[in-house]
Amino acid sequence: MHDLRTWTSDVHRTVDDTPYGGGPGMVMRPEPWGQALDAVGAGTLVVPSPVGKPFTQADAHELAALDHLIFACGRYEGIDQRVIDDAASRMPVREVSLGDYVLFGGEVAVIVIMEAVTRLLPGVLGNADSLTEESHAAGLLEAPVYTKPAAWRDREVPDILRSGDHGRIARWRRDQSLLRTAARRPDMMASYPPSSLDKADRKA
Numbered sequence: 412m413h414d415l416r417t418w419t420s421d422v423h424r425t426v427d428d429t430p431y432g433g434g435p436g437m438v439m440r441p442e443p444w445g446q447a448l449d450a451v452g453a454g455t456l457v458v459p460s461p462v463g464k465p466f467t468q469a470d471a472h473e474l475a476a477l478d479h480l481i482f483a484c485g486r487y488e489g490i491d492q493r494v495i496d497d498a499a500s501r502m503p504v505r506e507v508s509l510g511d512y513v514l515f516g517g518e519v520a521v522i523v524i525m526e527a528v529t530r531l532l533p534g535v536l537g538n539a540d541s542l543t544e545e546s547h548a549a550g551l552l553e554a555p556v557y558t559k560p561a562a563w564r565d566r567e568v569p570d571i572l573r574s575g576d577h578g579r580i581a582r583w584r585r586d587q588s589l590l591r592t593a594a595r596r597p598d599m600m601a602s603y604p605p606s607s608l609d610k611a612d613r614k615a
């Protein structure tokens with residue numbers, strides 16, 4: 412963790428200023444950022460931003476394979492664009508959005524990204540199988556999950572899950588995933604690899 416004000420030189424340790432071209436709010440000044448990024452050295456710079464590329468599980472896997480990640484947390488109306496452009500001239504830069512909503516700054520977004528990435532690192536998860544079956548891992552939302560008791564507030568666990576027939580259970584879960592994804596995330600269905608949908612699935 413680095414305090415950006417370390418790289419300021421005025422008595423007030425200023426990190427922001429008014430935007431050229433007018434408009435509301437303040438913009439983060441380039442000088443402190445430039446010196447801070449120089450100081451932390453090269454790596455892949457990840458900048459959470461409302462104007463970034465939507466962050467996906469695939470991005471988490473890509474970042475988990477890298478040796479050195481640098482996270483820049485912007486505040487106010489954002490970081491002077493020249494900081495991003497200058498950094499991109501000497502290292503990979505990824506501006507990423509966590510969703511279409513507005514935060515105070517990038518810090519909370521970095522915590523989310525760090526969790527999504529670090530859980531993919533070898534040895535972090537007790538059961539590596541979890542990584543292959545979870546939502547977004549196979550391009551679909553995960554099927555509903557249940558545990559004991561078999562009946563709770565007059566609600567029963569689906570009989571199929573207690574049948575012991577693992578082939579039928581796998582089929583039921585796949586169907587539930589397809590139904591849930593189609594209902595809640597048509598965008599994911601649109602990009603779901605048709606090659607993995609066998610004929611029976613196409614009727615779903």
Ligand SMILES: Nc1ccccc1-c1cnco1
Pocket residue numbers: 459460461485486507508509510511512513514515516517518520
């Ligand atoms: N709104 C923000 C403000 C500052 C830094 C990131 C964001 C952000 C990231 N994903 C959505 O919003």
